[in-house]
Amino acid sequence: MRPVRYNVAATLDGYIAGPGGEFDWIPEDPAVDFAALFARVDTVLLGRRTYETVLRNGPTPWAEDARVYLFSRTLRPEDAPGATLVSEDAAGVVAALRAEPGDGEIWLFGGGELFRDLLAAGQVDTVEVTVVPVLLGAGVPLLPAGVPRTTLALTHSQVYPSGMVALHYSVRNTG
Amino acid sequence: MRPVRYNVAATLDGYIAGPGGEFDWIPEDPAVDFAALFARVDTVLLGRRTYETVLRNGPTPWAEDARVYLFSRTLRPEDAPGATLVSEDAAGVVAALRAEPGDGEIWLFGGGELFRDLLAAGQVDTVEVTVVPVLLGAGVPLLPAGVPRTTLALTHSQVYPSGMVALHYSVRNTG
Numbered sequence: 001m002r003p004v005r006y007n008v009a010a011t012l013d014g015y016i017a018g019p020g021g022e023f024d025w026i027p028e029d030p031a032v033d034f035a036a037l038f039a040r041v042d043t044v045l046l047g048r049r050t051y052e053t054v055l056r057n058g059p060t061p062w063a064e065d066a067r068v069y070l071f072s073r074t075l076r077p078e079d080a081p082g083a084t085l086v087s088e089d090a091a092g093v094v095a096a097l098r099a100e101p102g103d104g105e106i107w108l109f110g111g112g113e114l115f116r117d118l119l120a121a122g123q124v125d126t127v128e129v130t131v132v133p134v135l136l137g138a139g140v141p142l143l144p145a146g147v148p149r150t151t152l153a154l155t156h157s158q159v160y161p162s163g164m165v166a167l168h169y170s171v172r173n174t175g
Numbered sequence: 176m177r178p179v180r181y182n183v184a185a186t187l188d189g190y191i192a193g194p195g196g197e198f199d200w201i202p203e204d205p206a207v208d209f210a211a212l213f214a215r216v217d218t219v220l221l222g223r224r225t226y227e228t229v230l231r232n233g234p235t236p237w238a239e240d241a242r243v244y245l246f247s248r249t250l251r252p253e254d255a256p257g258a259t260l261v262s263e264d265a266a267g268v269v270a271a272l273r274a275e276p277g278d279g280e281i282w283l284f285g286g287g288e289l290f291r292d293l294l295a296a297g298q299v300d301t302v303e304v305t306v307v308p309v310l311l312g313a314g315v316p317l318l319p320a321g322v323p324r325t326t327l328a329l330t331h332s333q334v335y336p337s338g339m340v341a342l343h344y345s346v347r348n349t350g
Contacts, residue, residue, distance in 0.1 A: 010189075012302070012327065013316070013317045013318040014185075014316070015189075015191075015316065021289050025324065116312075125221055127187070127195070129187060131342065132328070133328060133329050133344055134326055135318055135324070135327065136324055137291075137318055137323065137324070138320050141189070143186070143310055144312075145312055147310065147312040148312065149311055150310040152309060153338055154308050154334070157332075157334055157340055163329035164329075167340060169338075
C-alpha cells in the first residue's frame with residue numbers, strides 16, 4: 001500500500017492560511033529538510049485553489065517527474081497541462097493510486113477541503129502538521145467542517161530552531 | 176511580574192471542546208504531572224461558562240487556598256461563593272494581579288473568550304497547549320475570532336506516552 005501523506009504547516013490555533021490566503025507567517029527555517037521529507041514522493045494530489053496558488057508562486061515544490069492529480073469539478077483538461085484532472089470519484093481514484101505496486105508515496109498537498117473529503121473517505125494514511133509559533137485568530141482552517149471524529153497515533157515529532165514543531169500521525173480510525 | 180499562563184488541551188485541528196462541550200477525547204495519561212505543572216499557581220482566572228463546567232465536574236483542579244477570579248457580566252457575587260467576581264475592566268484587574276509582589280503564578284483556566292480578551296489586552300504571558308492526537312472537525316475553538324496576529328516563542332515541548340504533545344510558548348507580541 002502506497003501511503004497518502006497530508007503534510008501542511010499550521011498555526012497553533014489551527015489555520016493553514018490567513019483570512020486572505022497569506023502564508024507570510026511561515027518562517028523560513030533552513031533546518032527543514034524538504035528533500036528528505038519528500039524523497040519518496042512520486043505522486044501529488046491537489047485541489048484547484050491550491051493548484052492555482054502553487055502555479056502563481058513559481059517553481060513547483062515537488063519533483064519534476066512526479067505525477068500530478070488535480071481535483072476539480074469546474075476545470076477542463078486543457079486548463080491543467082501536465083496534470084491528470086479528476087472531476088468525480090476522488091476517493092476511488094485515490095484508492096486505486098494507493099493500491100498500485102511499489103513503495104512510492106503520495107503527497108496530499110492540499111487544500112483543506114480535499115483533505116477533508118479524502119479523510120472522510122478513509123483515503124488518508126498520515127497527517128503531518130508543522131505547528132508554527134503564531135496565533136492568527138482567523139483564516140483557512142486545517143480541517144473544514146464535515147468529518148467525523150478521527151483518532152490519530154503520534155509517530156514522530158521534531159522541534160526546529162525557528163520554534164516550529166513537526167507532529168506526524170498515522171490515521172487510526174474515523175467516525 | 177507574576178505570569179499569566181493559559182494552559183489547555185486542544186485537538187490537532189484547534190478545538191478545546193467538542194460541539195456539545197465534550198471533553199471525552201482527552202486521554203487520561205498518568206505521565207502528565209499536573210501537581211508539578213501548577214505547583215506555583217496561587218491565583219486562578221475563569222470565565223462563567225468554564226466556571227460552571229468545573230463546578231459540575233466535582234472537585235476543582237486547583238489548590239484549595241488559591242484565589243479564584245470569576246469574569247462575568249451577568250452573575251452576582253452571591254452566585255459565586257468563594258470567588259471574586261469581576262464584571263468590568265478585566266484587563267485592569269489582571270494587570271494589577273500580574274504586578275503583585277512574589278513569584279506566584281496566575282492560571283488562566285479558560286475559556287477561549289476570556290483568553291481572547293486578555294490576549295488582545297496584552298495580559299497573557301504564556302500559552303501552553305497540550306495537543307491531543309485527534310481531529311474533531313467542529314467544536315469550541317482554541318482562540319475565538321477577534322485577536323490580531325500574535326507571535327509566540329517556543330519555550331518547552333514534551334511528548335507523552337499517550338501521544339499528547341505539550342507545547343509551551345511565551346507571547347512575544349500581538350498586532
